[in-house]
Amino acid sequence: MRRVLAFTAVAVLVLAGCSSGTSTTGGSPTPSSSPSAAATAASCAKSATFTKSGVLTVGTDNPAFPPYFAGGETKAHKTWKFNDPFTGKGFEDAVAYEVAKRMGFTPDQVTWVVAPFAQTYKPGSKNYDFAIEQIDYSAKRARAVDFSDSYYDKARAVVARKGTPITKAKSIADLKPFKLATQIGTTDYDFIVNVIQPSKEPGAYNSLSDAVAAINAHQVDGLVVDLPTALYMADPFVQEVKNSTVVGQFPPLPGDPHFGMTFQKGSSLVACVDLALREMKADATLQSITTEWLSEKTNVGTVPVFATS
């Protein structure tokens, strides 16, 4: 009986997740995760338990990549290579500090720990309150960790080297004959296999850096990644993929994932973060953070959308 109840609860959460995932404005009420109608993120956080009391401990991977983390290296926190999350700069960094603010923390009361991706879903206790590192929500994954509501409804895009045949692709079907690749740990590999259905077996790399190395070594024709990452990699001032361009982005499709923060299973903080996100969606703060970091600070220009047929 308990199992049946648990299953229903998961199903409700899944439905809630889906609805917020498909609506672009967000703000859809999720009754299952709000303790009372009048509660705010701040009041909720008062009764929640934290890894370290009085501090919000947030986990992300090291190095953390732009545009999600964009603070650069600092002398104050030398363990963080490439981007120091204590700066609050970058999309996820800004979202985390805004969530912290809504829960009643000052920026000084936010601390960061390194949380490699696979560590975020291993069983056992976590050394952070939540992790924020572009983790796609899926119902299966929600068995291992608790997810917050969406803070970004993910769009995917293809990055390729300029002048190669794949750059002429105008539709999803045009991508079929090419050697595509992505990094493991996202839902993008499944997306390539099931939606694009390429004729060449797609590649999967352990990290984004490896996938970039592979396309730079001409071993693959195109990388399928989330749009912000694509915009960063092909940025004329970055050119992580040498001489590259964003071929196109995929139109919103049913079953598109969204990014959620992840928590240790059963964390009392999920409801508070969801409340904070809802407040941020209601007063458009989330939208302005998104625009600031994911649109305004990119230099790629408009990216065409692939036709579905």
Place this chain on the structure above:
Amino acid sequence: MTELEPTSRRSRLVGDLFRREGAKGVAVALLSTAVVLFAIGWLVVHSKNWPAVKDSFFNAQEFRDSFPDIAQKFVRNIEYFLIGEVFILSLALFLAVLRSLPGPVFFPLRALAITYVDLFRGIPTILVIYILGFGVPSLGLRGVPVSATFWGLVGLVLSYSAYVSEVYRAGIESVHPSQVGSARSLGLTRLQALRFVIVPQAVRRVIPPLLNDFVALQKDTALVAFVVAVPEAFKEAQIIQNADFNFTPLVAAALLFLLITVPLTRLVDWLSARERGRRQGGAVL
């Protein structure tokens, strides 16, 4: 006398025990094994986080879902292993012979072989694979393959042939110097002595340790996963692991490797025992 009997057909593990300890000894050994295993099992199952660990690492449904996919990709590991082994065995023998060449004339070749072995034995295999797999294709040389699988395998061959050449060398050095003396007195040149007298004996002697490296190579084909685009067993397991947030696929991949490596290991044991038996059989007691 019984001490020197060649191995019986019974399993060596139990067979030896039976011969030394008798039926009672075997019973005690089995009982104490059962008690130890039970104690370890009890401790694991009653640890605080066991239900979560069980769901995460030993999930039956996840295992059933992932095993067929991983098994399908495991064919690639066997391919890497078989192709790699052919090149490793020949390259390693070549290196060992180079290193055993006599006389001052061959010093540069010996030095070259020593440098090679030092270099590739000194670098972790995974680094060799990484550097070759992404590095060489990036050079963009004409006519040079860009396939990461190709360069990953080359890395595996380079690294392993350094180890295996040392096994060969040990074999070559274990052949008694009187053998060279006899060969030379029969009118064979130094090179002929190496070719017809030393190397054949050396190779036969080192077959068990060679097979040992065989087993290790079979496992290490998983290292190629770090550079190849197309998934083999380990990469496929990682893909499913990261997609589902569940570690069970890794356990499934581990089982597949065991299916090959355990029988191989037993074969090595059996061959070593036979080799020992032969040598003792030929010796005057």
